[in-house]
Amino acid sequence: MKDIDGFELSPKKSEYLKYLLEKGDIVHTMDISQHFNLDPSTITKTIQEMSLTDFIEHIPYRGVKLTTRGREFAEFLVRRHRILELMFSHYGLTAQEACNEVLKFEGLVSKDVVDKICNSLGHPNMGICGRIKHDTCCCCPKDNIWSING
Numbered sequence: 001m002k003d004i005d006g007f008e009l010s011p012k013k014s015e016y017l018k019y020l021l022e023k024g025d026i027v028h029t030m031d032i033s034q035h036f037n038l039d040p041s042t043i044t045k046t047i048q049e050m051s052l053t054d055f056i057e058h059i060p061y062r063g064v065k066l067t068t069r070g071r072e073f074a075e076f077l078v079r080r081h082r083i084l085e086l087m088f089s090h091y092g093l094t095a096q097e098a099c100n101e102v103l104k105f106e107g108l109v110s111k112d113v114v115d116k117i118c119n120s121l122g123h124p125n126m127g128i129c130g131r132i133k134h135d136t137c138c139c140c141p142k143d144n145i146w147s148i149n150g
Contacts, residue, residue, distance in 0.1 A: 004073060004111055006080065011107030013050055014077050017066065020056065021074035026063040075133055080114045081106055082127030087117055095128045 009017065019035055020027055029047060033040040051058040055070035066074060081099075084106055088098035118124070124132055 004076060006109060006111040006114065008073065013046065014107055016046065016050065017055060017070060017074040018077050020064060020066050021071060021078065026059060026065045028063040072135065076111065076135065079132055080109060082129065082132045083114050083118050083121065084109060085129065086121060086124060086127045089128055098128060
């Protein structure tokens, strides 16, 4: 994604996007509420705020789904987490320690920095907790994106 810096949403709202990406299609607000252990009214309020962005679409009485832009941004959020997690694992942290530490600060790391770390790690395709999907970034020139994403 070209037109993002990584700071478009608060860390909590970013976690919602990652959850929506993981769940796929339409997710009921009650499922979000249960997953994050928050009151349904809190989730509804947050969803209403987020629906003013172009990241999600709220379908009354059905749930929430990612827009195309929301899916791309959520994929970046997962990529950022996995790159940072992988970096920490190179310094001796276990997978769980790396994940826990990254969750504390990942929302403060810009896309530019993630791209530079990705470059320094040799553009990895696998992180600790799964595949690292690259977008058109430091390692994927537009005309060569399929060679890395395979």
